[in-house]
Amino acid sequence: MYLSGNQVRQSFINFFAERGHTVVPSASLVPGGDSTLLFTNAGMVQFKDVFLGTETRPYTRAVNSQKCLRVSGKHNDLDTVGRDNTHHTFFEMLGNWSFGDYYKKEAIGWSWELLTKVWGLEPGRLYATYFVDDQGDLPADEESRQVWLLQPGFVPENLVQGGRKDNFWEMAETGPCGPCSEIHYDFGPEACNLKDVPGHVCEVNGDCGRIVEIWNDVFIQYNRTSPTEFQPLPKRHVDTGMGFERIVSIIQGVNGNYETDLLKPLLDETQRLAGQTTEERQANITAYRVIADHVRAATFLISDGVIPGNVGRNYVCRMIIRRAARFARNINLSEPFMAKVAARVIENYQLAYPELSANRELIEDTLTAEEQRFAETLDSGFVQLQEYIEELKTYGQTSLDGRRAFDLYATLGFPLEITRDILEESGLQVEEAGFFEAMEEHRLASSRGHYFDDIHQDTIEVFKQERERINKDLKGQVVNSSQAESSYVPYGALSKETILDSIVVDNQPVEQAYPNASVAIMVRESIFYVEGGGQITDTGVVSSNPKGSWEIRIDQASKPASDAYVLNGKVIFGHPRRGDAIIIEVDAERRLATMRNHTGTHLLHTALRQVLGDKVHQSGSVVDPERMRFDFNYPHAISKTDLLKIEDVVNQLIADEYQVHKTIKTLEQAKAEGATALFGEKYGSQVRTIEIADQRGRVSYELCGGTHVDNTAQIGSFYILSESSVAAGLRRIEAVTGLGAYHYARERINQLNQIASFLQTSPTEALSKTEALEAELKQNRRELERAHAEVANLSFKQKLDEVREVSGVSLLSALIPNADVDSLRSLADQFRQKYTSGVVVLGTVVNEKPLMIAAVTPDLIKRGLKAGDLIKKVAQVVGGGGGGRPDMAQAGGKDPSKLPEALKQVDAYVIENLN
Numbered sequence: 001m002y003l004s005g006n007q008v009r010q011s012f013i014n015f016f017a018e019r020g021h022t023v024v025p026s027a028s029l030v031p032g033g034d035s036t037l038l039f040t041n042a043g044m045v046q047f048k049d050v051f052l053g054t055e056t057r058p059y060t061r062a063v064n065s066q067k068c069l070r071v072s073g074k075h076n077d078l079d080t081v082g083r084d085n086t087h088h089t090f091f092e093m094l095g096n097w098s099f100g101d102y103y104k105k106e107a108i109g110w111s112w113e114l115l116t117k118v119w120g121l122e123p124g125r126l127y128a129t130y131f132v133d134d135q136g137d138l139p140a141d142e143e144s145r146q147v148w149l150l151q152p153g154f155v156p157e158n159l160v161q162g163g164r165k166d167n168f169w170e171m172a173e174t175g176p177c178g179p180c181s182e183i184h185y186d187f188g189p190e191a192c193n194l195k196d197v198p199g200h201v202c203e204v205n206g207d208c209g210r211i212v213e214i215w216n217d218v219f220i221q222y223n224r225t226s227p228t229e230f231q232p233l234p235k236r237h238v239d240t241g242m243g244f245e246r247i248v249s250i251i252q253g254v255n256g257n258y259e260t261d262l263l264k265p266l267l268d269e270t271q272r273l274a275g276q277t278t279e280e281r282q283a284n285i286t287a288y289r290v291i292a293d294h295v296r297a298a299t300f301l302i303s304d305g306v307i308p309g310n311v312g313r314n315y316v317c318r319m320i321i322r323r324a325a326r327f328a329r330n331i332n333l334s335e336p337f338m339a340k341v342a343a344r345v346i347e348n349y350q351l352a353y354p355e356l357s358a359n360r361e362l363i364e365d366t367l368t369a370e371e372q373r374f375a376e377t378l379d380s381g382f383v384q385l386q387e388y389i390e391e392l393k394t395y396g397q398t399s400l401d402g403r404r405a406f407d408l409y410a411t412l413g414f415p416l417e418i419t420r421d422i423l424e425e426s427g428l429q430v431e432e433a434g435f436f437e438a439m440e441e442h443r444l445a446s447s448r449g450h451y452f453d454d455i456h457q458d459t460i461e462v463f464k465q466e467r468e469r470i471n472k473d474l475k476g477q478v479v480n481s482s483q484a485e486s487s488y489v490p491y492g493a494l495s496k497e498t499i500l501d502s503i504v505v506d507n508q509p510v511e512q513a514y515p516n517a518s519v520a521i522m523v524r525e526s527i528f529y530v531e532g533g534g535q536i537t538d539t540g541v542v543s544s545n546p547k548g549s550w551e552i553r554i555d556q557a558s559k560p561a562s563d564a565y566v567l568n569g570k571v572i573f574g575h576p577r578r579g580d581a582i583i584i585e586v587d588a589e590r591r592l593a594t595m596r597n598h599t600g601t602h603l604l605h606t607a608l609r610q611v612l613g614d615k616v617h618q619s620g621s622v623v624d625p626e627r628m629r630f631d632f633n634y635p636h637a638i639s640k641t642d643l644l645k646i647e648d649v650v651n652q653l654i655a656d657e658y659q660v661h662k663t664i665k666t667l668e669q670a671k672a673e674g675a676t677a678l679f680g681e682k683y684g685s686q687v688r689t690i691e692i693a694d695q696r697g698r699v700s701y702e703l704c705g706g707t708h709v710d711n712t713a714q715i716g717s718f719y720i721l722s723e724s725s726v727a728a729g730l731r732r733i734e735a736v737t738g739l740g741a742y743h744y745a746r747e748r749i750n751q752l753n754q755i756a757s758f759l760q761t762s763p764t765e766a767l768s769k770t771e772a773l774e775a776e777l778k779q780n781r782r783e784l785e786r787a788h789a790e791v792a793n794l795s796f797k798q799k800l801d802e803v804r805e806v807s808g809v810s811l812l813s814a815l816i817p818n819a820d821v822d823s824l825r826s827l828a829d830q831f832r833q834k835y836t837s838g839v840v841v842l843g844t845v846v847n848e849k850p851l852m853i854a855a856v857t858p859d860l861i862k863r864g865l866k867a868g869d870l871i872k873k874v875a876q877v878v879g880g881g882g883g884g885r886p887d888m889a890q891a892g893g894k895d896p897s898k899l900p901e902a903l904k905q906v907d908a909y910v911i912e913n914l915n
């Protein structure tokens with residue numbers, strides 16, 4: 001039975017939906033709220049918190065197909081992509097999930113039923129594995145073994161044992177874990193690539209390509225508390241994962257993933273664009289596969305809001321596009337072509353992933369712009385790298401200095417991965433540590449912030465434990481008030497009376513802290529906003545209640561672990577003790593300024609779409625008390641007129657005094673009502689919405705966890721400070737509101753007043769006065785130039801007396817004071833008109849730099865004297881270089897004092913080089 005890729009995906013989802021599973025959409029490739037992960041790399045990423053028990057979902061059974069990307073870290077297939085027929089950067093993972101619902105009997109039974117009954121795979125080709133502990137701490141998974149033997153048609157000999165390495169799954173060194181049962185498919189003896197190796201036996205989890213894993217059912221049943229201690233979990237879960245591309249290749253009976261209808265059309269389109277024959281395609285199959293894989297990955301990345309850039313995720317996007325572009329050179333594709341391949345990706349995948357067609361224009365424009373950008377430096381990069389390779393070979397070295405590789409990236413845009421690819425083709429390597437060192441230095445020098453904050457693992461552990469201890473303590477107490485539960489409510493009053501639950505100093509929980517100690521504390525009810533959604537952290541003060549015994553200055557609010565809201569700061573005086581009654585106060589002025597800027601970004605978003613169109617999508621923002629920074633996708637710079645319009649729209653919305661409504665509702669409801677969600681953000685089933693609206697209509701409606709003013713009038717006023725490019729297709733606006741806007745305007749007015757008083761006029765007259773002065777200046781400059789030209793002409797006429805005859809040629813080399821390029825040129829022309837056979841070299845000093853011009857008459861060019869070569873030679877004396885046409889050339893230099901010496905060399909050069 002033939003099924004298209006789309007039909008395979010749909011039949012998987014339907015099969016489990018019919019068995020009570022909720023169909024959950026794929027999460028974004030950018031993991032929400034998980035800063036430890038660059039990209040979503042498995043189906044379970046969006047359910048991680050459910051397994052950890054810190055998040056609940058309204059369903060207990062789920063099914064999905066998840067977009068995944070593996071390009072860095074432990075699971076990294078980049079180097080093998082294209083070399084074989086099975087590896088990818090981007091891939092899809094099909095999964096069915098039970099959260100404390102069904103278990104092994106159903107999971108295994110359904111896997112078997114789907115594979116053999118629905119998809120019609122031959123039972124004899126299927127193998128299964130179950131867990132038998134090779135370390136002796138855990139019982140064998142007898143239950144799975146029994147269930148497998150009951151499956152109709154299952155061959156008992158095809159049931160295989162596996163140990164910790166292949167058949168036990170854990171998320172980390174501690175936490176939820178359990179045995180798993182893998183299903184493998186036998187491609188038959190001809191698929192064995194090790195047939196000729198003496199003694200080789202084809203095996204499950206063996207070395208050859210004959211029997212390969214297609215599906216893994218994980219049974220989460222333990223909580224690991226130490227290397228050898230496992231506690232049974234009260235709720236047991238099922239987590240399964242099946243490689244989509246591989247199962248499609250099996251069902252379609254084709255030789256490898258790149259032959260499926262998921263990827264083959266991309267290879268076909270590439271072949272069409274390259275105009276190659278089937279034989280040529282086969283000879284260059286690695287390039288074809290890399291292009292298909294990378295363009296597909298980039299298409300999905302861009303549609304999830306990741307555009308090419310220099311750091312983090314954006315670097316990865318840039319790297320895969322450029323890597324595809326460089327492989328395209330191997331098949332003579334040098335013009336931008338990826339948009340056309342991406343169009344096939346969108347066509348093929350839009351049913352399952354509607355975000356692709358919604359972002360079609362953005363995807364195609366971004367790919368083309370990045371290809372064009374890379375094309376500018378690609379050839380120079382190849383040449384430079386080739387020089388490095390020669391040099392390495394000359395000196396018998398095998399590894400390129402990482403700093404040179406970084407220079408190649410910084411100046412010619414060669415990502416490390418491309419440099420590595422090219423070096424490997426010559427049997428060489430690149431020293432990667434040096435590359436990253438140089439990158440780190442460059443990053444620290446060029447940016448103020450970190451992109452991926454590494455929260456120390458120990459810190460996370462400490463606060464997880466403190467959270468558990470506090471929760472236990474609270475449960476033990478008589479519930480007599482709302483204070484029996486800890487909470488995070490940054491949206492209400494800016495001061496609160498509550499309890500100090502935990503003090504941590506140097507990663508150690510303590511009873512009491514001392515003056516000047518750096519502390520991290522947890523309070524019963526935290527009102528400090530934790531950095532998120534672009535808005536920066538609150539600061540403030542925590543003090544004893546009543547005030548006076550002790551005080552802590554709070555510099556940052558953070559959330560190192562689930563439910564663990566932590567305030568970091570310093571003890572100013574006194575001895576804070578665990579359990580103390582406290583007063584917590586947020587720095588109100590700072591917070592209010594931040595709120596004005598945050599609500600301001602929502603208005604700016606509205607104004608941008610109103611003035612520039614719906615194509616504008618927010619890509620990120622930073623909101624602090626001083627200013628807002630707003631990044632958005634837009635193909636080119638914004639005109640001054642449009643910037644003023646945008647500023648006008650925002651200020652009008654402020655003056656119109658719109659109400660700002662903050663409401664919690666379900667994600668479905670908010671989306672149905674038209675709320676804007678951001679790229680790559682992860683939202684729970686309950687979301688906070690910010691709606692700016694009244695009876696006149698709705699101005700803005702966004703999902704947002706930030707703090708906002710109650711009425712737009714509180715923003716005061718709004719000024720755009722700058723508009724700039726962050727990367728191809730990504731623009732940035734910086735703006736100010738409230739008192740920040742006042743200070744900005746005040747400063748500008750002061751500057752204008754100073755200018756006016758300097759010009760001895762009024763501010764309103766300052767511009768016309770400046771224009772008049774500018775015209776006067778221009779006039780004076782013209783007169784001066786005319787005078788200089790006259791002087792130069794005069795001195796040239798005198799110098800004509802110095803024309804000598806050298807080897808029968810009229811020759812003049814002279815210093816002309818106060819000349820410029822144009823006058824030297826016109827003097828050289830005069831010389832050539834006067835002498836039918838001659839050489840002239842003139843020098844002058846412009847802006848304290850030497851400048852020379854040489855001219856040669858046509859008859860002498862034929863005799864081997866070229867102005868370009870001549871000037872190159874004599875300019876060396878003034879520490880410069882130059883060149884040009886054989887009849888006229890110019891050169892610059894560094895040392896004007898050497899000009900006379902340089903001019904003296906002309907005679908000798910002419911004598912030597914004239915044939």
Ligand SMILES: [Zn+2]
Nearest residue numbers: 192202208210
């Ligand atoms: Zn084999």
Ligand SMILES: [Zn+2]
Nearest residue numbers: 533704705706
């Ligand atoms: Zn917001």
